[in-house]
Amino acid sequence: MSSSDDDVPLAIRGRPNGSSPKSKKASPKPKSPERITKAMEKRLDDEMDLDTAGDTGGIGITVTNTSTRPKRKSTKPAVKNESSDSDVPLTKRRKPNGTPLKSETDSDDDVPLASRRGAAAAKKPSPKAEKAEESDSDAPLLTSKLSPAAMKMLQKEKVEVEKKAAETAKAIRAEKNLPTGKRKLDVRKEEESDDDVPLAGRKKVAQKKAKTGKTTAKKVVKKASARAGKGKAGKGDGEEEEEEAGYAWWQEQTESDGKTKWTTLEHNGVMFPPPYQRLPRHVKMRYDGVPLTLPEAAEEVAGFFGAMLTSEHVKNKVFCDNFFGDFLEVLEESGGAQGPDGQDVDVTDFNKCDFTPMFEYFEAKREERNQLTVQQKKDLKAERDALEEPYLYCRLDGRKEKVGNFKVxxxxxxxxxxxxxKTGKLKKRVMPEQVTINIGEEAKVPAPPPGHKWKSVVHKQDVTWLAMWTENVNDNVKYVMLAATSSLKGQSDFKKFEKARELKGVVDIIRKDYERELRDKSMVVRQRATAMYLIDKLALRAGNAKGEEEADTVGCCSLKVSNITLRKPNLVTFDFLGKDSIRYYNEVAVDPQVFTNLRLFKARKDGADELFDRITTQSLNKHLTSYLKGLTAKVFRTYNASWTMQIELAKIPAGGSVHDKVAAYHLANKTVAVLCNHQRGVPANFAQNMQRAIDRVKGLRYQKLRLKRQIAYLDPKRVKKMPDYFKPDPEIQEDFDTWVVEHQKLLIEQEREKIHRKFEKDNEKQVSDGKPELKEKELNERLKALKEMEKEFEKENKTGKVEPKTRSCSIEKIEEQIKKMDEKIKKAEMENHVKDENKTIALGTSKLNYIDPRLTVMFCNKHNVPLDKFFPKTMRDKFKWAIESADETFEF
DNA sequence: AATATCACTTAGAATTCTATAG
DNA sequence: CTATAGAATTCTAAGTGATATT
Structure with missing residues (x-):
């Protein structure tokens, strides 16, 4: 059982000397020397800074010694019973957020599909980590998991990809009549001037014009016919449609100064959540077995916890402590708890609290809601929708635009x-008095709820938010903004991808520069070059400094010494928690100079010290800006993701079914997701579902065998002629005799249920028709079929033959059926395999944020695949600009 | 220069909807 | 038709990076 679970609940780390809540950690003096000498590099070899453990061949993992583990690791939970976690079903295991050592690895795995790579899988540190390791062969990573030969292939491929990138860059510059020289000054100037074109490159405009002309024309036709068809549907009809169609900003060439986001803005403010409704009197939490009567405010807070009893959070000590602390505070403020006789009860011990009555009440409520008829549900929804209606849209510069998160x-x-x-702390109800409204000067200010007022009303035209408040737990600001489908968001999305495409034009120079600077004498330069290398090759995030009161996660610039392990000759193991505390685990063969540098940066530091102690994200970004205005570390992620996608998509051959194309696209998508380390938790009952799916396929194989056995029945000579053909598929051969009996029982059982259900239904019908109920006799009569089945199975098991049900059944027809069955089996098996492979990989994030949507449009056009195979409704709305401006010729 | 503030994008989990296998 | 699995959507936390403030 995974011990990674044990890492979840940790004691609250005390914050020393009441530093200001938001303060970022004070950067300590750099420990690394300012200049690097040859001697220092030489000396590295004499120092014991490398892990010497392990034979070279192995993926054997070096267990970092305890002193270099992050603090987080060494802080052991005060109370922790090992056994409690082992009760958690496999499938509910939490992802390993705790940077477990390899040795803590779960040896038991989520029921794997047959094809799991043996040794490698067994050694994996955790399911999460596995993903990182299992990087697809196409991922631009040099993963040491693979055989040396495969590694070499990969390396070669990576080189190819970069070569291609360099060629592209040169081509871009050549097109601009620029020298292809190294002097970045020239390039920089050009890029900068180019950047003044706010949207697409000027050259593209003409091309786009032509394209969009087409679509516009189409739309006009459609609209006209719609109007004609509707006839007298309404006079404002045409106008309405114009409204809904939205603003095709990508067809305009208007330049904005990039500062002003709007000139007029009207909206209806925000929607507050409904007030708290007290629980029925009989629903009470218990304290030491005694039902408590709580004041309204305290009851609400208790209910928050009570509703979560099945969540993983309640297993987290910090969560419970924080909740309980805040609960007690509210309880005291609101007057305290009473027992059944009205006596005061002093609540002090979390462990004496029992929230299950509340939990059960919420569950019952939910079930109740579930039981409503379809119509009732519809009515309820309509009611809700009516309430939301006023907030759905705003009017920005006269245009109707969708609002995103208008709900407080x-x-x-x-x-x-x-x-x-701070996890588990109480997030308090937001009052109108905390909310600032941003709205046009001319516009009517939305009325705050009766008896309340807004904190303030502002008219900031340089921002896109409509309302804002500060949340109490972390002092973070929350904004109400437009939806992703809005033109404002669309434009900035477009700009993001255009910026990444601009990077194409300079990326080779940047790469040459940092490769050279890997050997620079200055520590600052060398650290910067090394960080650039990691950001570029591994798509690491920038890694801003973080505060004391946040989860302890890192990105590139904030990597700690303990996050990397080095093994000669040039293997680096990255193991850290990134954004959202998602583990990044990767073993990579790096450029030898990078390896040397990392050793140098680690030298004479503690595990908790910063690896890159002389650079910050700001200094790194400042440097990047000198190549290209607006170039920052995050652009590399976008660039590498989209570029990788383009390369992967280009590999997909023409021809084949739509199904094949879809699968191939998803595979390309997966490559990108792995590159970006996008992970997801395995759904609670994944293993169970998987097993069911596998059993279903086995069942199909048996059905296939039965078809063959029909042939055996019709033409017994064949069995002699080709005995192998009549054997069960190899996949179900093992213990077939035992299995098949079990399976047959199952089939009979299923049939029995079916008959029962049918009987009951028929009975209901009888009753509603005013006829007498069916007799028990009738049921028994029907159940006789089961006996028949049983007999048939027995006979089949003896003879290896099945009598066809229908007379007119030719061998040819059966063979046809077998073929169909084979296809069905193959498809189901493929799907199961993919499902298992992707169980921990989140494809959505890269599709939504990193892969230029025009690539998907290009792919669909080129291969004639409907776009909705990849973009669901909301994405099609969000990427409308891409859908209407790209065709099969689009190149990132 | 450090750091605080602000605005915005990116992210996985949770919830709701829907398509389809049974 | 209905239960369920998976897809889609919603929710809000957690990043990045620009700019203001000290």
């Missing part, structure tokens, strides 16, 4: 990810 976040318990020190 309801109170609840803060669900911080990973080891967030």
């Amino acid at each position: 976040e309801p109170p609840g318990l803060f669900r911080g990810r990973g080891e967030h020190p």
Whole structure:
């Protein structure tokens, strides 16, 4: 059983000397020397800074010694019983957020599909980590998991990809009549001037014009016909449609100064959550077995926890402590708890609290809601929709635009990810008095709820938010902004991808520069070059400094010494918690100079010290800006993701079914997701579902065998002629005789249920038709079929033959059926395999944020695949600009 | 220069909807 | 038709990076 679970609940880390809540950690003096000498590099070899453990061949993992583990590791939970976690079903295991050592690895795995790579899988540190390791062969990573030969292939491929990138860059510059020289000054100037074109490159405009002309024309036709068809549907009809169609900003060439986001803005403010409704009197939490009567405010907070009893959060000590602390505070403020006789009860011990009555009440409520008829549900929904209606849209510069999160976040318990020190704290109800409204000067200010007023009303035209408040747990600002489908968001999305495409034009120079600077004498330069290398090759995030009161996670610039392990000759193991406390685990063969540098940066530091102690994200970004205005570390992620996608998509051959194309696209998508380390938790009952799916396929194989056995029945000579053909598929051969009996029982059982259900239904019908109920006799009559089945199975098991049900059944027809069955089996098996492979990989994030949507449009056009195979409704809305401006010729 | 503030994008989990296998 | 699995959507936390402040 995974011991990684044990890492979840940790004691709250005390914050020394009441530093200001938001202060970022004070950067200590750099420990690394300012200049690097040859001697220092030489000396590295004499120092014991490398892990010498392990034979070279192995993926054997070096266990970092305890002193270099992050603090987080060494802080052991005060109370922790090992056994409690082992009760958690496999499938509910939490992802390993705790940077477990390899040795803590779960040896038992989530029921794997047959094809699991043996040794490698067994050694994996955790399911999460596995993903990182299992990087697809196409991922631009040099993963040491692979055989030396495969590694070489990979390396070669990576080189190819970069070569291609360099060629592209040169081509771009050549097109601009620029020298292809190294002097970046020239390039920089050009890029900068180019950047003044706010949207697409000027050259593209003409091309786009032509394209969009087409679509516009089409639309006009459609609209006209729609109007004609509707006839007298309404006079404002045409106008309405114009409204809904939205603003095709990508067809305009208007330049904005990039500062002003709007000139007029009207909206209806925000929607507050409904007020708290008290629980029925009989629903009470218990304290030491005694039902408590709580004041309204305290009851609400208790309910927040009570509703979560099945969540993983309640197993987290920090979460419980934080909740309980805040609960007690509210309880005291609101007057305290009473027992059944009205006596005061002093609540002090979390462990004496029992929230199950509340939990059960909420569950019952939910079930009740579930039981409503379809119509009732519809009515309820309509009611809700009517309430939301006023907030759905705003009017920005006269245009109707969709608003995103117009609902004020309801109170609840803060669900911080990973080891967030504040997780579980009470998120208080937001009052109108805390909300600032941003709206046009001319516009009518939305009325605050009766008896309340807004904190303030502002008219900031340089921002896009409509309303704002500060949340109480982390003092973070929450904004109400437009939806992703809005033109404002669309434009900035477009700009993001255009910036990444601009990077194409300079990326080769940047790469040459940092490769050279890997050997620079200056520590600052060398650290910067090394960080650039990691950001570029591994798509690491920038890694801004973080505060004391946040989860302890890192990105590139904030990597700690303990996050990397080095093994000669040039293997680096990255193991750290990144954004959202998602583990990044990767073993990579790096450029030898990078390896040397990392050794140098680690030298004479503690595990908790910063690896890159002389650079910051700001200094790194400042440097990047000198190549290209607006170039920052995050652009590399976008660039590498989209570029990788383009390369992967280009590999997909023409021809084949739509199904094949879809699968191939998803595979390309997966490559990108792995590159970006996008992971997801395995759904609670994944293993169970998987097993069911596998059993279903086995069942199909048996059905296939039965078809063959029909042939055996019709033409017994064949069995002699080709005995192998009549054997069960190899996949079910093992213990077939035992299995098949079990399976047959199951089939009979299923049939029995079916008959029962049918009987009951028929009975209901009889009753509603005013006829007498069916007799028990009738049921028994029907159940006789089961006996028949049983007999047939017995006979089949003896003879290996099945009598066809229908007379007119030719061998040819049966063979046809077998073929169909084979296809069905193959498809189901493929799907199961993919499902298992992707169980921990989140494809959505890269599709939504990193892969230029025009690539998907290009792919669909080129291969004639409907776009909705990849973009669901909301994405099609969000990427409307891409859908209407790209065709099969688009190149990132 | 450090750091605080602000605005915005990116992210996985949780919830709701829906398609389809049974 | 209905239960369920998976897809889609919603929610809000957690990043990045620009700019203001000290």
